[in-house]
Amino acid sequence: MNLRILFVISAILQLSSWGYLLSVDSVPFYVLEGLTIINIIYLIYFYRKVHRPIQALSDGLDLLKGQDWNSTLNRVGQPEVDKIADTFNKMIAMLKEQRLWFEEKSHFLNLLIARAPIGVIILNFNDSIYIANQAAAKIFETTPDSMSGMNLQELPGTVGECLARLNTGDSTLMRTDYGATYKCSCLNLVDKGVVHKFFLIEDVGDAMADAERSAYEKIIRIIAHEVNNTVAPIASSINVVTDIIDTSDETIELLQSCSERALGMSDFVSRLADVVKIPEPVMQLCDINQLILRNRPFLESLCMPAGCRLNFELDDSAPACMADTPLIEQCLVNIVKNAVESIAQTGHKGEVTVATSRSEKGGLLITITDNGAGISPEKNLKIFTPFYTDKPGGQGVGLTFVREVLRRHRCSYSLQTDSDSLTRFTIEFPRRGKQV
Numbered sequence: 001m002n003l004r005i006l007f008v009i010s011a012i013l014q015l016s017s018w019g020y021l022l023s024v025d026s027v028p029f030y031v032l033e034g035l036t037i038i039n040i041i042y043l044i045y046f047y048r049k050v051h052r053p054i055q056a057l058s059d060g061l062d063l064l065k066g067q068d069w070n071s072t073l074n075r076v077g078q079p080e081v082d083k084i085a086d087t088f089n090k091m092i093a094m095l096k097e098q099r100l101w102f103e104e105k106s107h108f109l110n111l112l113i114a115r116a117p118i119g120v121i122i123l124n125f126n127d128s129i130y131i132a133n134q135a136a137a138k139i140f141e142t143t144p145d146s147m148s149g150m151n152l153q154e155l156p157g158t159v160g161e162c163l164a165r166l167n168t169g170d171s172t173l174m175r176t177d178y179g180a181t182y183k184c185s186c187l188n189l190v191d192k193g194v195v196h197k198f199f200l201i202e203d204v205g206d207a208m209a210d211a212e213r214s215a216y217e218k219i220i221r222i223i224a225h226e227v228n229n230t231v232a233p234i235a236s237s238i239n240v241v242t243d244i245i246d247t248s249d250e251t252i253e254l255l256q257s258c259s260e261r262a263l264g265m266s267d268f269v270s271r272l273a274d275v276v277k278i279p280e281p282v283m284q285l286c287d288i289n290q291l292i293l294r295n296r297p298f299l300e301s302l303c304m305p306a307g308c309r310l311n312f313e314l315d316d317s318a319p320a321c322m323a324d325t326p327l328i329e330q331c332l333v334n335i336v337k338n339a340v341e342s343i344a345q346t347g348h349k350g351e352v353t354v355a356t357s358r359s360e361k362g363g364l365l366i367t368i369t370d371n372g373a374g375i376s377p378e379k380n381l382k383i384f385t386p387f388y389t390d391k392p393g394g395q396g397v398g399l400t401f402v403r404e405v406l407r408r409h410r411c412s413y414s415l416q417t418d419s420d421s422l423t424r425f426t427i428e429f430p431r432r433g434k435q436v
Helices: 003-022 029-064 078-115 136-138 159-164 204-243 248-277 287-294 296-306 326-345 395-409
Strands: 119-123 129-132 171-175 181-191 193-204 285-287 309-314 321-323 351-359 364-370 414-419 423-428
Touching: 029 351, 119 136, 136 193, 159 171, 159 181, 159 193, 285 326, 287 296, 287 309, 287 351, 296 326, 296 423, 321 326, 326 351, 326 364, 326 395, 326 423, 395 414
Parallel strands: 309 351
Antiparallel strands: 119 129, 119 193, 171 181, 181 193, 285 321, 351 364, 364 423, 414 423
């Protein structure tokens, strides 16, 4: 029962007593009647004094309940009420300011996460994906909305498995089977009192490639300089000694062998130096089908020693691309040569197929397929490491060259053996107009 009803009941009781007193004709009763009127007037005044602060509190609570941060309570000239109104208005102003600051900060953080070049994944309390930004979705070749509600193990590829193994505070580098390198970190955040895991996925492939390139450039240049300065005089001296001395055939053969070995060492170092001399690509519009057909005789000559058959599946709808023609030609030669060497390891006459098509993103797709020895998952993670090789006497120069050229063309690429036992080297060029 509110204060207004209580006051009305009190007034009715007072008026009932007053009505009874009016029926009695006596001076004392008239005095009591006057006191009763004064009492009623005082009750009205007292009611207003008590009711206004309560009403002000009630109005303020209604404003808070409706989250109306723009309305304020008016002063009425009554000290108690005005004090409540002033306190409430200050509180509303502070809440409005804090709410505005929180909304602006929240909007900024959401915008920052959405636009960040680093992949961000925030998990819910049940370890399902709560928020994923566009950069993270690009890594998994999907959309942020489709990632929502998924578990990390459900994400395609090996990156999700790597994230699932991380504990809070952990950070690791991982290399995917398509040559990308990511730095994955696991951290915690508190949202509405609940602790959530979140992950940062940073593509450090270009930075690491640049650092690796800078390091091996310096080393190779030093080695090439010292070896060539030493080997060339030695080989020349051996040839001079061979010409002027009269000795046995065995001695001459030994000297010639030493000379050839010295020149071989010089050639070995020169091939390493060629990797660091790759020029910046000069981009021009390129019809890849015509480029492949132009190089067909040479590519076929690579297959002849191993008895391989070279097939071509060139799609007329394959789009043109922006590329440096000589560099791409050399890439194709290196890839086909590796495929032939893989087939030779098996001892049987295999097949190499060069195919072109249009990718799902609208760019050019080149696929070189072979049925050779294949690539193990362990080897797959190392295959694009500079100068890595598992071939006896190999230098690891071929794929290092290919990686550098494709990286400068902003191509995505992968080399792996699929479930059908066929090994595919896939190169996807950016759609024309999207090359950087």
